Amino acid sequence: MSWLDRLAARTAGRVRACRGHLGGIGERHGRRVLMLALAMFVAMPVSAQVISPRRLLEVTDLGNPVISPDGAYVAFRTEKASLARNTYDTAWYVQRLDATAPPLRIADGGAPLREYVSGLVLPSPAEWSPDGHWLYYRARLNGRVAVWRAAADGSGAQEITSDAADVRDFVLGERGLTLTYSVGATRSEVLAAEEQDYNQGVHIDESVVLAAGLFRSSKIDGRAATQQFLGDWFSTGPLLAKAPDRWKVVDLQTGIAKDLPKADKPPHPLTAADLPADLPAARKIAQTPHDSRIAVLLPGKHKAKGQLLSLYVDLAVLPNRHSSHPVFCTGEPCHEKHIGDIQWRPGSDEVLFTVTDYDKGRAQSIYGWNVRTGVVRPIVMAEGLFSGSQRYWDIPCAVSTASLVCVAAAADHPPRLEVVDLRSTRRRILFAPNRRLDLDMAATAPAELIRWKDEQGREFTGQLFQARASDARHPPPLFVTFYTCDGFLRGGLGDEWPLATLAEQGISALCINAIPEFRIDFVARHDQGRAAVESVVKRLAAKGRIDGSRVGMGGLSYGSEVTLWTLAHSDVVTAASVSSISPTPTYYLLNSLRPAFRSNLRKLWQLGAPAETPAQWRKISPVYHLDRLRAPILFQMPEQEYRMALDYALPLIRRHKADAYVFPDEAHIKFQPRHKLAVYERNVDWFRFWLQGYEDPAPAKADQYRVWREMKRADSTPQADARAADGS
Structure with a gap:
């Protein structure tokens, strides 16, 4: 029975119940009352719906879980739309993994940082201090992007970097006494560059986003800003975004920051370019924190004719970054599967990897591969997404020696936070803000x-x-x-x-x-x-x-x-x-100064300039x-x-x-x-x-x-x- 049928039945019942009190209003008048009631209900505003657009908009999203050094707590961030202020509220929480207490809100996460071209919220990785007392994270508050730290007991938060430039990245020192961070051009330098363009005229070249306005026409990090192309397809960012990183270090006891010599800057994460040239270009790399072993996802050996990439990847491990002889996972879950995330289980020989099953509507499963024994075991078989973020499905869950903490979500199940015992593979719900x-x-x-x-x-x-x-x-x-x-x-x-x-x-x-x-x-x-x-x-x-x-x-x-x-x-x-x-043709014209655009358009759309490939243009x-x-x-x-x-x-x-x-x-x-x-x-x-x-x-x-x-x-x-x- 539909909602309309149920309403009609209830309304008709009330009409019948009223007849005795009204002296028998008659069937015709009864039908009129019923139809009037139905018409009034159907004409009610959208807000009367059970699943209204506003309820869907105001879902609480979850992401960026990170487990404390002792494995007893998890920190995570929430994000929720605020129609009143036309923005999103984010907050950091800490919760015990045994779920003996509800989550504790420890800090405001600021307005979320976004990809400039897509509008998607960027991941916001956080780090625990070695003693588990503090959580460090990047946030945009008070008009600037800085590193903040919040006390895990909820007693307060404070800004750690007070820099003239926005923080791009940060690394906490091993003992938790220093914090190293990188910045680009200062905020005043970016504003000055925008003003110079305004006063001197915008020089039209391949960096100019011609389809947008030329002066402060886009919202970048919360302010009206001028954007530019950064070179790769439609990747954009603010003026001076290509300024090289400048690294600084702040003493967390005194709060004093100083420039870091280039020789002392943190090593960059391993990339495919760091591996031997005779290996296929790795799509993902995960290095153990305690030795030299590296887990990699390598392109599958078979690529069907007409495909851009191989449909599948191969999971393998290298003894070190100089080796060109990978040892492949041979278990059935590794064979011709869509493997996304990979990460090492701390203190073990096990690589955790996520498989997306397209036959099951892109449902995700997580397996563990012991690189010494070759054994592959199932850990999680989910009905939908099971990752570190609802918005970015390929962010890994948080992992410790004993636990996984993941965001679970399915087509009709809004995001919730779950913990998985890596030994028993038992799942428990930690936090379900969208339960109703x-x-x-x-x-x-x-x-x-x-x-x-x-x-x-x-x-x-x-x-x-x-x-x-x-x-x-x-x-x-x-x-x-x-x-x-x-x-x-x-x-x-x-x-x-x-x-x-x-x-x-x-x-x-x-x-x-x-x-x-x-x-x-x-x-x-x-x-x-x-x-x-x-x-x-x-x-x-x-x-x-x-x-x-x-x-x-x-x-x-x-x-x-x-x-x-x-x-x-x-x-x-x-x-x-x-x-x-x-x-x-206008799309081509406005982007035609950029070689990356022309190359991709020819490769993926088979299009040159309209006069060059007129038949293809007419076709598509x-x-x-x-x-x-x-x-x-x-x-x-x-x-x-x-x-x-x-x-x-x-x-x-x-x-x-x-x-x-x-x-x-x-x-x-x-x-x-x-x-x-x-x-x-x-x-x-x-x-x-x-x-x-x-x-x-x-x-x-x-x-x-x-x-x-x-x-x-x-x-x-x-x-x-x-x-x-x-x-x-």
């Missing part, structure tokens, strides 16, 4: 892992939030988002389409995992998404689970490209919502597919990218085929809480409008519905095709 939401998800919008094959026999997986159809004769519409479905699925990759909310509102929602192989050929890579959507719609419709004539689709990044590709090459999608760009760019894009499209774009999509977005808006919103100061993945909530709610409104014919009566939304009704009217008129043909 977890219970409500299970009762209202549980997820179901589904598998299916397309016409070529390729197998896909996805997480389906099935809507409760109120009438079995009229199955619900379907929304799909394509790319990856890791951890707790608020809104798919990029968190823009609140899947559980859609399901609660009567639209089944499906997150589809892309096939793990990365095809170099653009058409082959993108057409797998179209095939996945067409095949799953056919399958679910045949089972009567969805209405195959009402299908929405959305995506971020590669998912956005696949959404537009599917619209252009299939009629399966009824309405779409995208948040990222696809290749256009939405600019040349306007007449094929017949489904209405909602663009919700970040300010840093939207200009590069105007080649196709503006013509579609003129044709009443699209509506567009641009969010200021946003990167590839939007991060401002108010923007996230607006995107969530508008996507719910959009798909309810096109797939259910529903309009939210809230007065503040009148203008958006006016535009969408005009789009619907234009699409239904005989002149629509003529307008599309002449480009008006």
Whole structure:
């Protein structure tokens, strides 16, 4: 029975109960009362939902666990959106691993540091003092990034580095008496460089982000700042970001800091370049802290034709950094598996490694490989993510001799902190800040892992939030988002389409995992998404689970490209919502000064300049597919990218085929809480409008519905095709 059925039954029961008191109001009047009650309920604001967009936005995220030297405590950081201040609150906690006491909040973690181009929160590694009394961490507070330390007993926190430049990295001395840290250009030097550009004019070269504003057009570390390309694809940062590291050391007893001679700077972590040249380039490296052994992930020996990389990696160990003779793990969990994290269990011969199982919807498992005996044992078999962070699925869990501490999250289970006994492999929940939401998800919008094959026999997986159809004769519409479905699925990759909310509102929602192989050929890579959507719609419709004539689709990044590709090459999608760009001539023009961009575009998209490869441009760019894009499209774009999509977005808006919103100061993945909530709610409104014919009566939304009704009217008129043909 759906929520609407339950409501109707309760309301009808109350109507019947009232009849005796009202002298028998009659069946007709009873029905009127019932329908009025239902109408009033349906018209209630989104906040009355059980799984509302705001609840999904305000999930408490967990990450960066680190175990104390004595193995008795774990420190970790929480992160939660604050709509009132349009930011995120972070805090550091300490908790006993035996869970005999709740977590103790020991410090404010400051506003989270972010990747400049993606908008994702950066990991925030922390270090315990050797005596276990202090926790050291990097934080942005009071307008600067510094190293802080907090007392493990919660008695207070203090800033350790008071530097004119923001701290990039730090290392605690072995005895805990000194702290070494690195900085780049000072904050005043960065401001001066920005002012010089403003006064003297910005010199246009390959470092300038031409798609964004030229002066302080992006939020970098909490302030309006000028950004620049750093050379690798779309990697960006502030002006002077390439200034070399300057290392300093602070005496933790006196607080006095001084410059560190170059000869004394800390050794850098091992990289693939430090290993023998005759070894394949290692994808990950983990060195034991007590001897010279090194665990490595090496590229698999077999790479299918047309793939960018080998699908699998090999786990091996080297006796030292100079050896070119790895000893490989031969256990079944090591063979042709997707291995991500690797780390040594302290004081042992065991390497812990994480396997992601794509056949099980990207569920993660952790194994231990004893490099002396060759024995591989299972430690954790999770149903979803089991890592050191919900946001960064490839960050390792915290590890000690006896325990693992990990963030567990699955499609319909928000993040919680768990501890694993490495001897018995028993799991226990340490901290579950989202427990109420977890219970409500299970009762209202549980997820179901589904598998299916397309016409070529390729197998896909996805997480389906099935809507409760109120009438079995009229199955619900379907929304799909394509790319990856890791951890707790608020809104798919990029968190823009609140899947559980859609399901609660009567639209089944499906997150589809892309096939793990990365095809170099653009058409082959993108057409797998179209095939996945067409095949799953056919399958679910045949089972009567969805209405195959009402299908929405959305995506971020590669998912956005696949959404537009599917619209252009299939009629399966009824309405779409995208948040990222696809290749256009303007996209090429604004980035064409950068060799790294041109190289990657040619390799991965098979595109040169538009005049150089015109046939390929006509094949893949939405600019040349306007007449094929017949489904209405909602663009919700970040300010840093939207200009590069105007080649196709503006013509579609003129044709009443699209509506567009641009969010200021946003990167590839939007991060401002108010923007996230607006995107969530508008996507719910959009798909309810096109797939259910529903309009939210809230007065503040009148203008958006006016535009969408005009789009619907234009699409239904005989002149629509003529307008599309002449480009008006």
